[in-house]
Amino acid sequence: INYDVNDSLLVWTERHNHVRWENADRSVIKIMDIKNRKCRTLRAECFYTSVSLSAGGDSLVVVSTHLDSRQTIDVIDLEGRLLRRIEMPQAVNVTSPIIATDGTVYAVETSVDGACIVSYPANKMLSRHLVADLGYTNVRYLTLLADTLYFSSDATGVNNIYMYALQSGKLQRLTSSLYGAEMPYVRGNTLLYADYSHMGYTPVVSTISQRPTDTPHSLTYDIADTLTALEGRPIEADFSQTPLPASSYTKANLFNIHSWGLINADASTVSLKPSLALSSQNLLSSMIFRAGFNYDMTDTDEIMWTELSYVGLYPKLSLRGTVGYKKLSHSELINRYDENGLPEELILEYDGSNILKKLSLGITQPLQWNRGAWRRGVSFGVAAELRSNSGVEYYIYRKNTVFGQRKRRIVEQGKINDEKYLDINYNFSAHLLRRLAERDIESRLGISFESSYQHTPLFDDLGSCSALSLNVYLPGVAPHHTININFALQRKEASATLENIHGETVSMMMNDMISMPRGYDVLNNRLKVCRLNYTMPLFCPDWNIGGLTYMKRFRTRLFYDIAHVIQILEKSIYHNEFNISSVGCELYVDTHWLRLPFPVTIGYRLTRRIEMSDFTGGFLFNISF
Numbered sequence: 001i002n003y004d005v006n007d008s009l010l011v012w013t014e015r016h017n018h019v020r021w022e023n024a025d026r027s028v029i030k031i032m033d034i035k036n037r038k039c040r041t042l043r044a045e046c047f048y049t050s051v052s053l054s055a056g057g058d059s060l061v062v063v064s065t066h067l068d069s070r071q072t073i074d075v076i077d078l079e080g081r082l083l084r085r086i087e088m089p090q091a092v093n094v095t096s097p098i099i100a101t102d103g104t105v106y107a108v109e110t111s112v113d114g115a116c117i118v119s120y121p122a123n124k125m126l127s128r129h130l131v132a133d134l135g136y137t138n139v140r141y142l143t144l145l146a147d148t149l150y151f152s153s154d155a156t157g158v159n160n161i162y163m164y165a166l167q168s169g170k171l172q173r174l175t176s177s178l179y180g181a182e183m184p185y186v187r188g189n190t191l192l193y194a195d196y197s198h199m200g201y202t203p204v205v206s207t208i209s210q211r212p213t214d215t216p217h218s219l220t221y222d223i224a225d226t227l228t229a230l231e232g233r234p235i236e237a238d239f240s241q242t243p244l245p246a247s248s249y250t251k252a253n254l255f256n257i258h259s260w261g262l263i264n265a266d267a268s269t270v271s272l273k274p275s276l277a278l279s280s281q282n283l284l285s286s287m288i289f290r291a292g293f294n295y296d297m298t299d300t301d302e303i304m305w306t307e308l309s310y311v312g313l314y315p316k317l318s319l320r321g322t323v324g325y326k327k328l329s330h331s332e333l334i335n336r337y338d339e340n341g342l343p344e345e346l347i348l349e350y351d352g353s354n355i356l357k358k359l360s361l362g363i364t365q366p367l368q369w370n371r372g373a374w375r376r377g378v379s380f381g382v383a384a385e386l387r388s389n390s391g392v393e394y395y396i397y398r399k400n401t402v403f404g405q406r407k408r409r410i411v412e413q414g415k416i417n418d419e420k421y422l423d424i425n426y427n428f429s430a431h432l433l434r435r436l437a438e439r440d441i442e443s444r445l446g447i448s449f450e451s452s453y454q455h456t457p458l459f460d461d462l463g464s465c466s467a468l469s470l471n472v473y474l475p476g477v478a479p480h481h482t483i484n485i486n487f488a489l490q491r492k493e494a495s496a497t498l499e500n501i502h503g504e505t506v507s508m509m510m511n512d513m514i515s516m517p518r519g520y521d522v523l524n525n526r527l528k529v530c531r532l533n534y535t536m537p538l539f540c541p542d543w544n545i546g547g548l549t550y551m552k553r554f555r556t557r558l559f560y561d562i563a564h565v566i567q568i569l570e571k572s573i574y575h576n577e578f579n580i581s582s583v584g585c586e587l588y589v590d591t592h593w594l595r596l597p598f599p600v601t602i603g604y605r606l607t608r609r610i611e612m613s614d615f616t617g618g619f620l621f622n623i624s625f
Helices: 222-230 403-409
Strands: 002-005 009-016 026-033 039-042 047-053 059-065 071-077 082-087 093-099 105-111 114-120 129-135 139-145 148-153 160-165 171-173 181-187 190-197 200-207 257-266 271-281 287-294 304-310 316-337 343-368 374-389 392-398 410-416 419-434 446-459 464-475 482-493 526-539 543-545 549-569 574-593 600-609 614-623
Touching: 009 047, 047 093, 059 093, 071 093, 071 105, 093 139, 105 139, 114 139, 129 148, 139 181, 148 181, 160 181, 316 392
Parallel strands: 002 047, 026 047
Antiparallel strands: 002 009, 009 026, 026 039, 047 059, 059 071, 071 082, 093 105, 105 114, 114 129, 139 148, 148 160, 160 171, 181 190, 190 200, 257 271, 271 287, 287 304, 304 316, 316 343, 343 374, 343 392, 374 419, 392 410, 419 446, 446 464, 464 482, 482 526, 526 549, 543 549, 549 574, 574 600, 600 614
């Protein structure tokens, strides 16, 4: 966000998220009348940045980035009508435009030659004029008062506020911030700026005349010069002047193989698998394709796999297919009754490989309306998985049968694990959450809702499961503390009863779709859960251990979970209801390893199961990409 203000108007640029695609986001100009608080919006088919008001407050100057990657400095009136346009050359980035009372436009240009302040006189017969060459520094927040320019620069390695007199060409540093001074705002002799510390930004008001103005400061990059000296030899920089014209990119460019590997890392299960994998992702990131062969013979569920996701359409499409096998070998004695009703001992035996094949298709429609401090969105979709198991031949024969004569004495034979079913999952979710501040762990205000339904309508019946979940987020007693209350309901319907090879009557039930109270794993047909969480940071040590790991923050979560469980078996013949609850604490440390940008969270959970009067614990691990 970039803003400017005078006695009657406040203007700023605001990013508006596209309802579906991040690459289609736009930036608009907001104009607010300070007296009556009325606000209006200026929109265009470009991306607005760095807006400022003219001295008279009747026009704006703004940087516009167009769809063909071309940048211009536009002077517009308060209704959005174009008054003047200044075209920028290729390979030049322009920021912080301001307009003087005589119509001269000043701006910061950055190119391969470094940063400089330039001016564009109101008289179009006069060309661009170089005001100050600032070298390879980061110059931002340019502002003008009378004949003096004020801006922020990191010339010493830390951002500070500088002033540049247009008449004399004198450059002076106004602040000596330890961690950074930015966003100068000058009125008369008063300088207002934001000073950064470990606690964030703090507004500072000072008087310019009280600042040292007699010591010129050379814009040199001390840190870069020191590092260059340590190299022991000069570093030659060769910046090519070859023009880089923007070219159109067709959506037909779907495949771009960028990497392959001999190990497949799965962050969701925190595991490494020996696997020959090939990865492709096009330049727009609209299509991602991966395929691989798993040569780990201890885990053969997925020997070959391929997955594809495409987000170039309004709905997201995903496809995944796998082929594997599972070795099944078993032999045991079972008791049956013969045709005369007399008990006899039989031998159950099977030995073979079960071929596993899965094909999954998912269609999801995410929509978002993020504005200001709030994130708002809904998502709905359906996922279908067709699973087929070839099964393994089994034999049941009499105990006294000689192996060579077994087939003549077989009592029963068939296939075990021979199944085929279509699993379909429907889901809907919505959220309204306040955006996170820099030090927040979770949203401190908001609500989210999720519902799901899963069943197997074709082939084998595995039952069904439906679930509802509601999360409420409230601020805690101190900054960055969050109270989270979760209410969840689940209902399972068992499959039709079947008789297994042991002659027992069994039925199938799906896995849970909501979380049980921590520390428990209980069979259920009906489940009601309430989870209370209080999350807060503990301290931020900024520990660096030998370049191996960087410990950024320690945080904790206190929790209390309670659930009401109903078990219904044998078509309501067996009915059992009971409550389970737990209380405990989770301790986390947020880290970075080997200077990689991906945050790694390591934690430990200690849980007291109240009904069982015991303690249980376990380590927690998460990687965010």
